[in-house]
Amino acid sequence: MSSSEDNLVISSDPLHPANLIPELCRSFYHLGWVTGTGGGICIRVGDKAYIAPSGVQKERIKSEHIFVLPYPQPPPSPHTDRVFLRRPSLNLKESACTPLFWNSFDLRGAGSCIHTHSQHAVMATLLWTGPVFRISHQMIKGVRVAGTGTALSYLDTLELPIIENTPNEEDLKDGMAEAMIKYPNAAGVLVRRHGVYVWGLDWEKAKTQTECLDYLFEIGVKMKLAGLPTVMNDS
Amino acid sequence: MSSSEDNLVISSDPLHPANLIPELCRSFYHLGWVTGTGGGICIRVGDKAYIAPSGVQKERIKSEHIFVLPYPQPPPSPHTDRVFLRRPSLNLKESACTPLFWNSFDLRGAGSCIHTHSQHAVMATLLWTGPVFRISHQMIKGVRVAGTGTALSYLDTLELPIIENTPNEEDLKDGMAEAMIKYPNAAGVLVRRHGVYVWGLDWEKAKTQTECLDYLFEIGVKMKLAGLPTVMNDS
Amino acid sequence: MSSSEDNLVISSDPLHPANLIPELCRSFYHLGWVTGTGGGICIRVGDKAYIAPSGVQKERIKSEHIFVLPYPQPPPSPHTDRVFLRRPSLNLKESACTPLFWNSFDLRGAGSCIHTHSQHAVMATLLWTGPVFRISHQMIKGVRVAGTGTALSYLDTLELPIIENTPNEEDLKDGMAEAMIKYPNAAGVLVRRHGVYVWGLDWEKAKTQTECLDYLFEIGVKMKLAGLPTVMNDS
Amino acid sequence: MSSSEDNLVISSDPLHPANLIPELCRSFYHLGWVTGTGGGICIRVGDKAYIAPSGVQKERIKSEHIFVLPYPQPPPSPHTDRVFLRRPSLNLKESACTPLFWNSFDLRGAGSCIHTHSQHAVMATLLWTGPVFRISHQMIKGVRVAGTGTALSYLDTLELPIIENTPNEEDLKDGMAEAMIKYPNAAGVLVRRHGVYVWGLDWEKAKTQTECLDYLFEIGVKMKLAGLPTVMNDS
Known part of the structure; x- marks a missing residue:
């Protein structure tokens, strides 16, 4: 990860949302809350919302898999459905x-x-x-x-x-x-x-x-x- | 942590109450005893009682979050409800x-x-x-x-x-x-x-x-x- | 392990089947799926199938215990029942x-x-x-x-x-x-x-x-x- | 630990009974088999039987807590009830x-x-x-x-x-x-x-x-x- 978008999910602080979400998802997996790729979590800090991807093994998410969206979203345009500050480079789907x-x-x-x-x-x-x-x-x-x-x-x-x-x-x-x-x-x-x-x-x-x-x-x-x-x- | 009060909860001994309480709380969390910030534990060694704070995630308590109280407590005065040897510097509440x-x-x-x-x-x-x-x-x-x-x-x-x-x-x-x-x-x-x-x-x-x-x-x-x-x- | 057969199960990639199978078996053990040596898993990558051995403690399997078989299997001969690319050197049975x-x-x-x-x-x-x-x-x-x-x-x-x-x-x-x-x-x-x-x-x-x-x-x-x-x- | 008796429970081999018993007891604890100091395990290798102590937290046993007894036991004498090759130096009771x-x-x-x-x-x-x-x-x-x-x-x-x-x-x-x-x-x-x-x-x-x-x-x-x-x- 090297782009400025990726900097949104790179942090040495264990309480940064991009680090917390993987940790919490592992914990939720062991509680039986998110088995079989189900469930999800979103953490918003001010005008940025961090979201775990959809359809993946929740106990194996990494920081680099996290989506970042602006909050609030800009008004919808005919060309875009949702606006992102960062999408993972992998072939991951945003959370439903x-x-x-x-x-x-x-x-x-x-x-x-x-x-x-x-x-x-x-x-x-x-x-x-x-x-x-x-x-x-x-x-x-x-x-x-x-x-x-x-x-x-x-x-x-x-x-x-x-x-x-x-x-x-x-x-x-x-x-x-x-x-x-x-x-x-x-x-x-x-x-x-x-x-x-x-x-x-x-x-x-x-x-x-x-x-x-x-x-x-x-x-x-x-x-x-x-x-x-x-x-x-x-x- | 640097004050003399903080020395009450700093120890390299894993069996020191300030180290044991976080470890035991993590274990109790996984047993389903203290989910959702509930439950608590107190360890008294002689005239000092070590207590986990209230209203926090019990599986994430650290030594520096521990309250230390004298036992027995001095007689109540019109000014103080309970006497502490140490209060955590964070905005933590004593255990109910x-x-x-x-x-x-x-x-x-x-x-x-x-x-x-x-x-x-x-x-x-x-x-x-x-x-x-x-x-x-x-x-x-x-x-x-x-x-x-x-x-x-x-x-x-x-x-x-x-x-x-x-x-x-x-x-x-x-x-x-x-x-x-x-x-x-x-x-x-x-x-x-x-x-x-x-x-x-x-x-x-x-x-x-x-x-x-x-x-x-x-x-x-x-x-x-x-x-x-x-x-x-x-x- | 040193033979060319053993190279089939030696990899530093955590997602290599010979590394994944032990990890997944440990996880399945804690889910109660493979207690008492029961259960099993096979991962096939192209023409190679990696299989956990039979009758062992599934949570203690190591990469070197993995069987590798060709897929598809050659036609059966009067001398061989099943063909292997690698059998563990230990006295392990192939999975039933x-x-x-x-x-x-x-x-x-x-x-x-x-x-x-x-x-x-x-x-x-x-x-x-x-x-x-x-x-x-x-x-x-x-x-x-x-x-x-x-x-x-x-x-x-x-x-x-x-x-x-x-x-x-x-x-x-x-x-x-x-x-x-x-x-x-x-x-x-x-x-x-x-x-x-x-x-x-x-x-x-x-x-x-x-x-x-x-x-x-x-x-x-x-x-x-x-x-x-x-x-x-x-x- | 330094005496020749203690050598009976010191080994770098993870499969030595004195190392296995603590590991297995931790595992049994998480299975709910030995909560509250209950339960126990004995491993015999030839003429030596290794036994976890009684009345202790089974998930916290250490190698140095293990009793070693000869098998078979010598015939009972008026002075001794059971013969040991090693008793832990701590104040531990043999397993009931x-x-x-x-x-x-x-x-x-x-x-x-x-x-x-x-x-x-x-x-x-x-x-x-x-x-x-x-x-x-x-x-x-x-x-x-x-x-x-x-x-x-x-x-x-x-x-x-x-x-x-x-x-x-x-x-x-x-x-x-x-x-x-x-x-x-x-x-x-x-x-x-x-x-x-x-x-x-x-x-x-x-x-x-x-x-x-x-x-x-x-x-x-x-x-x-x-x-x-x-x-x-x-x-």
């Missing part, structure tokens, strides 16, 4: 999650967004057959209102909208945006039979909130299967 | 578990206390709906009476009190202390829908007892869900 | 999976084939009692038609034939070939009470498809046990 | 499993014996309420008749005796020996509500057979809980 990551930036001011195919998330969308996943009286304090606000309390009921899946990931954009507007306090959006999108003000908060929500999907599924109620009625 | 760790020192003479959000512990508190978790005729020999005494026998029944959760971790202090007094032989205290506190004379015993208890929560939950009795009536 | 790996090369033009004993695969063959494993409306986009063609769509129904096991692995060859011909779109073949064979155009695609299918076996088994339908009737 | 490991040497000519507290083994002893664990038509080919003989066939029924637990591990010696004599083909002995002992001609075979049996306990438990028969009646 890009428009969905953009939702989190546009509608919540997020600085990072994570997409997993966690089986806990998928099972939650199968056992909660309606449009919302709900759980209360669990360790939900690690989740923030709207993903970017104040921390939830143990006494709150966590609500996450569940949208229906589409064959093409990009087509989820509008459904996800509608759900985010309809549930302004939700810290993420579940996609039925598919996975979850979670965001935060920065990568650390996006990651820890994804962990918290995945923990809640897992315990919620266990409770449902054991016949235990997942929401306590305080009234 | 601190008053609960103190219970284990004050009431049991413990040298280390561990708090997990293990789902096995949480499921145990959901399936044992009363105030006590009970199991017998399992490998409970690794657990000590009161957490600090002689080893239990295979023929003993292990009993752990379950206290109700509160929105603020600090508010668990009195409930935990009451449970420890009411159940003087208990090696830990479960918190309903939240997790468990376990202690031992030193970090090794606290850790191995936490492993033993987590093993018992896990097998107990499996037995309950399979319809098997978890306590055998010997009489 | 060899004839089955060959099916994937001969019938699909595959470049790599993976065999696992994953419990998700075995449970799937126990809960799908007929000759086919079927699932729809899950994240099946990572699987390709016939294992080597275009990607499946979310709206497709994934079908994998299940053949009956035989005491000797070699005797599965004909049953596997028949199933591959009968189900020309299948990306793998399940073996009842045994495991699965999955292939792809190269090792990356074989591996990611094995991950995708294992994910589908796992979620499918969970759904069956929870009483959820695994195929949606769109008509 | 020693008499049980000896059973595998005396009655089967084994070269290594492994004891786990695996929850799959324990659950198997709870769901198979009689004196024998039985399973057939699974991948049992990795298990050898009597643990040291020829490989089982897919069509064989694997049988493992289950003995009742005792408060002191040493007191299992006679029950284990009786079971080994009564079931001369068994490759291991399950201990109800406790775990399993598995042996082999050397450490590799003991380890891979422990993996195979643990795999069979796990799948057997899953099948039982799903209402599936674990033995097929061929007659």
